[in-house]
Amino acid sequence: MQQPSVLIIYTGGTIGMVNDPETGTLTAFNFDHLYQQIPEIKRLNVRLQTISFEKPVDSSEMNPTYWKQIAAIVHENYEANDGFVILHGSDTMAYTASALSFMLQGLTKPVILTGSQLPIDEIRTDGRENVLTSIEIAGAKNTDGSSKIQEVAIYFENNLFRGNRTTKISANAFEAFSSPNFPPLATAGIQINYATTEYKKSSTLSLFTEFDNRVALLKIFPGFNASVYQSLFDISSIKGIILETFGAGNAPTDKAFDDLIEKYMEDGGIVLNITQCNSGSVEQGLYETSSFFQKVGVVGGGDMTTEAAVCKFMYALGNCTSREQIKALLAQNISGEMTD
Ligand code: ASP
Numbered sequence: 001m002q003q004p005s006v007l008i009i010y011t012g013g014t015i016g017m018v019n020d021p022e023t024g025t026l027t028a029f030n031f032d033h034l035y036q037q038i039p040e041i042k043r044l045n046v047r048l049q050t051i052s053f054e055k056p057v058d059s060s061e062m063n064p065t066y067w068k069q070i071a072a073i074v075h076e077n078y079e080a081n082d083g084f085v086i087l088h089g090s091d092t093m094a095y096t097a098s099a100l101s102f103m104l105q106g107l108t109k110p111v112i113l114t115g116s117q118l119p120i121d122e123i124r125t126d127g128r129e130n131v132l133t134s135i136e137i138a139g140a141k142n143t144d145g146s147s148k149i150q151e152v153a154i155y156f157e158n159n160l161f162r163g164n165r166t167t168k169i170s171a172n173a174f175e176a177f178s179s180p181n182f183p184p185l186a187t188a189g190i191q192i193n194y195a196t197t198e199y200k201k202s203s204t205l206s207l208f209t210e211f212d213n214r215v216a217l218l219k220i221f222p223g224f225n226a227s228v229y230q231s232l233f234d235i236s237s238i239k240g241i242i243l244e245t246f247g248a249g250n251a252p253t254d255k256a257f258d259d260l261i262e263k264y265m266e267d268g269g270i271v272l273n274i275t276q277c278n279s280g281s282v283e284q285g286l287y288e289t290s291s292f293f294q295k296v297g298v299v300g301g302g303d304m305t306t307e308a309a310v311c312k313f314m315y316a317l318g319n320c321t322s323r324e325q326i327k328a329l330l331a332q333n334i335s336g337e338m339t340d
Pocket residue numbers: 012013014015057058059060088089090091092115116117
């Protein structure tokens with residue numbers, strides 16, 4: 001079999017940062033440093049190419065404009081490569097992975113995001129293993145020549161997760177990510193063990209780059225005062241609202257809140273209900289405290305993560321023309337982000 005070709009796209013993040021002795025903060029530096037720090041990269045059985053953001057960013061700076069840049073690089077280099085590794089800060093990696101899963105539909109090749117909790121030049125860095133294994137997975141093929149992974153994924157600390165099922169769970173543990181509602185796509189030990197977990201999709205790549213970020217995210221809590229949030233429910237500035245509710249999609253019984261939602265929806269607004277629990281699913285109507293949502297047509301977000309819900313909403317608003325189309329798209333499994 002021919003040596004697979006893997007394109008590394010460096011966007012920034014801790015993995016490519018060093019300590020600035022003058023300011024004491026972590027700042028991005030030249031991508032070539034990666035080869036110096038992990039010379040073993042050259043021993044992997046892959047042909048490597050690299051592209052770096054002109055100005056690498058901390059992933060807190062990520063936004064749809066950067067997502068478009070990353071997706072465009074993958075799209076332009078898709079035919080020429082067997083797989084892609086995106087080096088990215090861990091803070092918003094789950095958002096970028098979710099966004100890319102909606103932007104790059106019909107993938108038959110792996111797009112793997114990875115990074116690290118410690119800079120690559122630290123002795124105890126987790127970056128070395130994360131990068132090496134990500135490259136190996138990006139080049140991994142079945143005996144028929146097809147790629148073992150054919151979607152957007154996150155590799156971190158021995159686990160390869162479906163990108164849009166992943167969430168960052170720790171600011172300092174090496175095991176920084178989890179995928180509470182979906183099993184790993186692969187686990188790395190002495191061998192890399194792959195699971196077969198495909199979702200229904202086309203095998204022709206389509207690129208979607210439009211996002212509309214007029215979306216608000218509202219987390220409910222006991223004692224929640226609806227009037228504080230009144231200005232959010234204004235269709236002229238906010239096209240969609242995501243409610244992070246309790247348990248299986250429940251919220252306090254509150255006439256003022258219900259009236260805000262009902263009026264907003266009459267004005268053309270769309271409301272999506274996801275759970276603030278780490279795992280499990282929204283099931284509107286299961287309890288009295290969620291039956292109002294069901295009655296007025298709030299969309300149940302199933303077991304989507306917050307990251308997937310935010311990116312999917314922006315993608316749906318950017319790509320659909322009618323309110324009904326947006327609602328239908330939100331409720332439907334597009335890229336493996338929710339259980340059917
Ligand atoms: N602040 C960094 C970032 O997300 C943290 C990291 O890379 O892990 O870019």
